[in-house]
Amino acid sequence: MFDETIVAIATPEGSGGLAVVRLSGADAVAIANRVFSPGLGRDSASHRAVYGILSTPGCKKNNSSSHEAVVDQVIALPMLAPNSFTGEDTVEFYCHGGTVVSRLVVAACRSAGARPATAGEFTRRAFLHGKMSLDQAEAVADLIHAESEIAARAAIRQLLGGLNRQLVEIEKPLLKLLSHMEGGLEFLDDEVPEVDPGEVAGILKKSIEEITNLLALAPAGRLLRDGIQVVLQGAPNVGKSSLFNELVGTDRAIVDDEAGTTRDVVSSRVVRQGRVFVFHDTAGLRLTSGRVENKGIERTRDAVRRADIVLSLHLAGDTGLGSETGLEDSSAMMVLPIVTKCDLLSRSQISLVEKGAVCTSSVDHSGVEELWAKLDQAVEKFELNKAVSLGVVINERHRFKLESSRAELRLLLEEYKDPECMPGDEVVGTLLASILAQLGEISGRVFSEQLLESVFSRFCIGK
Ligand SMILES: Nc1nc2c(ncn2[C@@H]2O[C@H](COP(=O)(O)OP(=O)(O)O)[C@@H](O)[C@H]2O)c(=O)[nH]1
Ligand SMILES: [Mg+2]
Missing domain, CATH: 3.40.50.300 (P-loop containing nucleotide triphosphate hydrolases)
Incomplete structure (x- = not known):
């Protein structure tokens, strides 16, 4: 999928001074060079804007004075991997606004080898290239669709990692515990010291508390x-x-x-x-x-x-x-x-x-x-302001995952209440892995194609 270079208009439809058309993928620079003259050069400098003429490919060199070939005067801005939004080679064209010009720019790029991007595909690529977590990708959509200042402020803070930081803090001790349990299973000859049950219960309790604190922000998020x-x-x-x-x-x-x-x-x-x-x-x-x-x-x-x-x-x-x-x-x-x-x-x-x-x-x-x-x-x-200052906007998807992981943590904690029948490392390990998988889906540390589909299909084309 990454072999394909995608193109879309990144700005809203309608008349305006400027429109931005974005190309992303391995061939972004090559495709840009087919439609843009004087071209970006073989070793195009990243993040340096170039002014020129955008034409329908094929007509560019032979027939540059033809009225039919020329689409617009544009600025082209190459941003090379990994230093772009998607993490791939990207070229943005700043063309004149309006409904027609930007579509013609897209058509020219398509004739030169790009394919139209699907909804949310730029952000999806950014996620897959490790540029942002899934909750940060969702914050991009929240920011774009924000209807109020306070919603926009919350979204930008979440985009800067507000929720992600909290999730990492919750996951860290659980991951450590899991690796310890797994280590204990591998080295049955007592090389790995046993974890004190009281300590495990303490870690579980703290995680439950931290998840509860996040869940308290769910109404504000909505x-x-x-x-x-x-x-x-x-x-x-x-x-x-x-x-x-x-x-x-x-x-x-x-x-x-x-x-x-x-x-x-x-x-x-x-x-x-x-x-x-x-x-x-x-x-x-x-x-x-x-x-x-x-x-x-x-x-x-x-x-x-x-x-x-x-x-x-x-x-x-x-x-x-x-x-x-x-x-x-x-x-x-x-x-x-x-x-x-x-x-x-x-x-x-x-x-x-x-x-x-x-x-x-x-x-x-x-x-x-x-x-x-x-x-x-x-x-x-x-408590909208609290959600804003923490940069935590809990949506339905996060809430569902937080609630189910908390329920499983509570079940596990129950097991530790009876000192007579402590659960074995294997049982604890299995439950912990399941809890971490639930939590991991919020940030996308763990993801499936289906999860990405449900998150990114709600995005608009060009984002
Ligand atoms: N005197 C007075 N009449 C009102 C006031 N508000 C509504 N009305 C009248 O009460 C009737 C019902 O109003 P409406 O807003 O349709 O009530 P609804 O059925 O609860 O939606 C209308 O004839 C209104 O003109 C008010 O503040 N003072
Ligand atoms: Mg009425």
């Missing part, structure tokens, strides 16, 4: 990647859609005094102070025989189940705070009580509103800033 999911919930007509529109700043949801107007979940993203909030307006929960409305209500329950923050709305004058329905099986980390239509209340009635509830009105727009302040406060508790 919030950084997907945004903070805020669901508005309450009885029909309480004013959910009106408040949703206030929060997202547009008339996104339909507002009407007819109960049951909102049927589907309407979602909208808001970036505020470098963070992404995703608001979900829902159908009001009530008993109804309407088939479509019931489907909407099912979706509301679903949204509430997956929420990070639920805004639980009550009508001004209603004393039902705290007796909300629909929140029973919510895993939301926070429920904020909101009183709506406060413009309909007198001052004395407002003073009776339960402490902690935010008094809002979509008519005079009051309470919205206070609600934002509460949301900002709530977000502080999710």
